[in-house]
Amino acid sequence: MLLGRDGEVAALRGLLAHHRLVTVTGAGGVGKTALARAGASASPSSVTSELAEVSRPQEVPDAVAAALGFPSLAAALLAPRRDGLLLVLDNCEHVLDAAADTAARLLDGRPELTVLATSREPLGLADERILPLAPLALPAVDDPDRLADSPAAALLLAHARAAGHELVLDVAGAAAVAALCRRLDGLPLALELAAARTRSLTPSEILAHLDDRLDLLSRADHRGPRRHRSLEAAISWSYDRLPEPTARFFDRLGVFAGRFTADEARVVAGAPDADRLTIADRLDHLVGQSLLTVRQQDGRSWYGLLETLRAFARARLVERGEFDEAHDRWVDRLVARAAGTRWGTEPSEGPEVRSVTRAAQTDLLDALHWCLAHDDTPERAGSLVRQAVVVVHGARPEPVIEVGEDLLRRWPDPRSRAWPEFAAVAAFAHMVVRSTDRAAELARRALDADPSPFAAVLALRTLYFHDLLAGRPARALRWADQAVARADAGDEPGWASEMRTFRASALAALGRLDEAARQAGDAHTKAVAAGGGFPEALAALACATILTIDDVDRGRATLTALAERTRAAGYPLVEGPCHWTLAGIALREGRAAAAADRLVAALEVFVRIGHAVPLQVTLRLIAELAGAVGHGQASAVLREAAGSARTLTLYEWEWRDRLADVAAPAGPSTVPVRHAVALARRELATIAGSASADNRFVLDGAVWTVSFAGHTARLPDAKGLHDLATLLGRPNAEVHCTELIGARVEQPDTGELLDPQARRSYEARIIELQDVLTEAEDAADLGRAGAARTELDLLVDQLAAATGLAGRPRRGGGSTERARSAVTWRIHAAMRRVEEAHPALGRHLRASVRTGTRCCYAPEQETAWDLRSAVGAPR
Structure with a gap:
């Protein structure tokens, strides 16, 4: 509720209309967040980063990037423009310098962005505008009527x-x-x-x-x-009214650095005899008292404490003399979870484990820092550090390098069991950022220190890359042979499969293509037997790439299907190279527009995740394409930005002749990456547009024909396609959702969105679909899995939309709200179908279409459409 703030809301919106950085300041609890939300509600597009959930300054850039939808700040800085974007940085005071630095970088790198901060003191940046917020006006008299x-x-x-x-x-x-x-x-x-x-x-x-x-x-x-x-x-006051067991429970929750589940709360903060129902009741009580926040995500509830509340709980825990004990229980919980989970090249146990992994990354790094400061021995840190591999794969190698080097300094004895783990993980992270000399040094020292199979394979993998990227494939092959043997002997099937795939790359680099093909097939077979996941997708990429050498048509079809499958599965390090190879094939065939289409897809994949090396490789390939069509100046700039970045030789096979002249750069590039990405986008748009057929979005009977960037697809009729056609016919115009839905008269509140019986039916069906999806994915039945995933996503979205704080039902809005919800869903469903049939058009629509009460098609570059019978066709 925001009462008595009309003047402040108007003042804030006025400041936001004329200034790019506005900070609302005031005392704790004065309503800064509520005012910021009200001010942001007038923006056509706004996102909020809740910095109260961040406990360490170095975590601020990643937290802000995550709120923007990117894994790192680097990725956010490279993303396409989103005009009208307002970023709310909420509760900056406890990480003020880091918040100010992050805001400054975003304002400098994203000229279309506006930042609205809330803090108990200003950020202290140039051109910052301050809006002090006073408490609400108090009653002047005690008159009941006034x-x-x-x-x-x-x-x-x-x-x-x-x-x-x-x-x-x-x-x-x-x-x-x-x-x-x-x-x-x-x-x-x-x-x-x-x-x-x-x-x-x-x-x-x-x-x-x-x-x-x-x-x-x-x-x-x-x-x-x-x-x-x-x-x-x-x-x-609120805390003192809690029952004693609930108060002690709340205090112990203060040790969590990030969000947590009910099961984790039971293990860390519950009494030894506490059952799940008791914990659920206490969590619900605390949520109801506004002492906990709750968020539904990935099919489960995630709880958290605001920073002030967490500090309060920790202070009470210190007063009780229980802080160290509770914090150790939290670390022990993380250690137990690490011991019970197999971590390969990426977590392959399914969506639930990935969800836990994403939520636990902040906890993991904080736990390692706790071990550094409080543990006498390295055992717990050694158990935890393996999971840091997943943090690296999430495009965050820098914090892993930092904590890895700290662990090596804290426990320098290479005879301890944990030391090779520290060295191998640090080497792995160093290799990702291409500090190859330090990576190779640590990898060799890890191998000399009696490592576990995991540490040995990770070190051998690092040395493999060190030599392959240095142009020594024969030495790389020897490292791969050793890594496969150690992984097999140590029961590390994920690593074994990945190293077999990398071995195929070394063989291909040596010209031993028949052996490379057999090795890639063997890697794929063993990855499937081990449970699939990322290693299977990587091996499938190797098989498909080698297939193109002998049978281009089969290889192209296989790579196209694999790109779509890995996009849906969330494996960008496989999806992107699929597009590389497909682009190389198209360029060899003289289809520059098709090559540009694929490189657009690869560029957006790596911009999204902020992974520097494959992004630079993509820029290098775009430079080669630009040079091939006579754009010499752009090609030279992009080559300089890319430097000598290379990845696995096999996955650049179709470009091998053009990349043969890559040499070490004379010095660091003077071209900022974001400028290179912007140039690459312009070049690709020009190349694709110069040879593409007319863009069409036409309904022929019951079938839609869609053409874009030189490719055509056909889709069965659906209401969302009519909505899209209407928006395409009115570019940059806002179309009210009721116009799209056909509503004429506003209708009132319709009650609860889901009654109890419907809610139970939804929940039961979700459980059924989860089982169906697991069975279909295990059987590699992509059609059945896709259908189950679509229905599951829809039901989860609807159930989440119908559920409020602490699981209370939400009530339905009037006809405008129902129209907004229906139109949003059917447009997004239509865009998913378009992307499945025509990836380039799907990406274009996803970047250009905005839904909500007012929907709009606003492409970054003017795009003409042949709509003919589509607009106004019967629904």
Whole structure:
């Protein structure tokens, strides 16, 4: 609820209309976040990064990038323009310098971006505009008839009603409400917490409780930091009303650095005899008291504490003398989870494990830092450090390099069991950023230190890359042979399969193509037997690439299907090279536009994940394409930006003649990567447009014919395709959702979005579909898996949309809200179908179409369409 802030909202929107950096400042609990949300609601496109969830300054860039939809800040800086984008950096004060630095980099690198920050103090950047936010106006009189004229009293009364209690506003009651508002300084968070207790206490009783127990609210400056005083009092008041077991449980939750599940809360914060139902009740109680936040994601609930609440809980835990014990339990939980999970080249145990992995990356790095600071021996860190491989694969090698080097300095004895693990993981991360000399040094030292099979294979893999990229394929082949043998002997099937695939690359580099083909096939067979996942996809790429050497048509068809499959599975390091090879084939055949289409796809894959080396390789291939069509100046600039970046020789096979002249650069490139990416996009658009057929989006009977970038596909009729055709026919114009849906009259609230019976049916069907999807993927039945995944995504989205805080049902809106929901879903469903049949057009639509109450097609470059009978066709 945002009451009494009309003037501030107007002032904020006015500042945002004329300035690129605006910071809302004020005391804790004054309502900075609520004001920022209200101000951002006028923006056509806004995202929020909740920095309260970030505990260490170095994590800020990744947290902000994740909110923008990218794995790293580098990826965010390279992304295509999104005009009208507003980024909200919420709760910056505890990571102020890092937030300011991140904001400065984004403002410099994304000229279309506006940043709105909330903080207890300004960021201190040039051209920053400050909007100080004062507490809500207090009641001037105790008159019951005029009490609600005060924003503070109106907010308290509204929250009380929301909590299920209508306060009695006789003379005494009004006086008590006015006094309570004054006692809480008009701070919105404190008022909300007080209103939650009106279910069991009168305002007078609440006021007495504050006077008796929480007089911190009125203490002078010498007692505690000013910025915490009122908020701390409000938190303490709510906390002191918790039952003792729940309070102890809340305190222990403070050791979590990121979000956590109910099971993790039970193990770390629960009593030894606590069952799952007890934990669920306590979590629900804390969510209801606004002491925990909850987010539904990947089919489960993830809980978290705001930074201030986490600090409060940790302080109480220190007072109890339990902080170290609870923190150790948290680290032990992570160690146990690591011991029970096999980590290969990427986690291949399915979506659930990947979900846990993404959520746990912050926890993992914090746990390793805890071990560095508190453990006498390296055993726990040695168990945890393996999972850092997944952090590297998530395009975040730098923090792994940092913690790896710290671990080596903290425990320098190579005779310990953990030391080779530290060295191998650090070497792996160094190789990803191409600090190859340090990578090779650490890898050799790891091999000399009696490593585990995992550490040995990781070190041998590093040495393989070191020599292959240096043009020594024979030596690389020897490292691959050793790695395969160690992985097989150590029961590391994921690594074994990957190294067999890399062995095929070394054989191809040596010209031993028949052996390379047999090796790639063997790698694929063994990867399938080991459970598939990323190693199977990598081996399939090797097989398809070698197939193109003898049978271009079969190889092209196989690579096209593999690119789509790996895009859906989330394996960009396989999807991107598929596009490389397909582009090389097209260029050899003289189809420059088709080559450009594939390189567009590869470029966007690697820009999205922010992985530097394959991005540079892609720029190099675009440079070769530009040179082939006579764009010599652009080609030279892109070559300089790419440097000598190379990847596996086999996956550049179709480009091998053109890349033969790659040499070490004379010095570092002077071309900023983001400028090179922008140039590459322009070149690819020009090349694709120069030879492409007319763009068509036409309904012929019951079949749509769609043409774009020289390719044509056909799709069965669907309502979302009509919506898209309407938008294509009115570029850059906002079309109201009710126009697309055909609604004419606004209708009122329709009640709960899902009744209890429908909710149970949805949940039961979701469980069934999860089983179907697992069976289909195990059987490699792509059609059945795709159908199950589509229905599952739809049901989960609808169930999430119908579920509010703590699982409470949401109510349906009027016809506009229903139209918005229906149109958004059917347009996105149509775009998914288009992308399956025509990847280039799908990517174009995904980047250009905005949905919501007002939908719009706004391409980055003007694009003409032949629509003919499509627009206005019957629905």
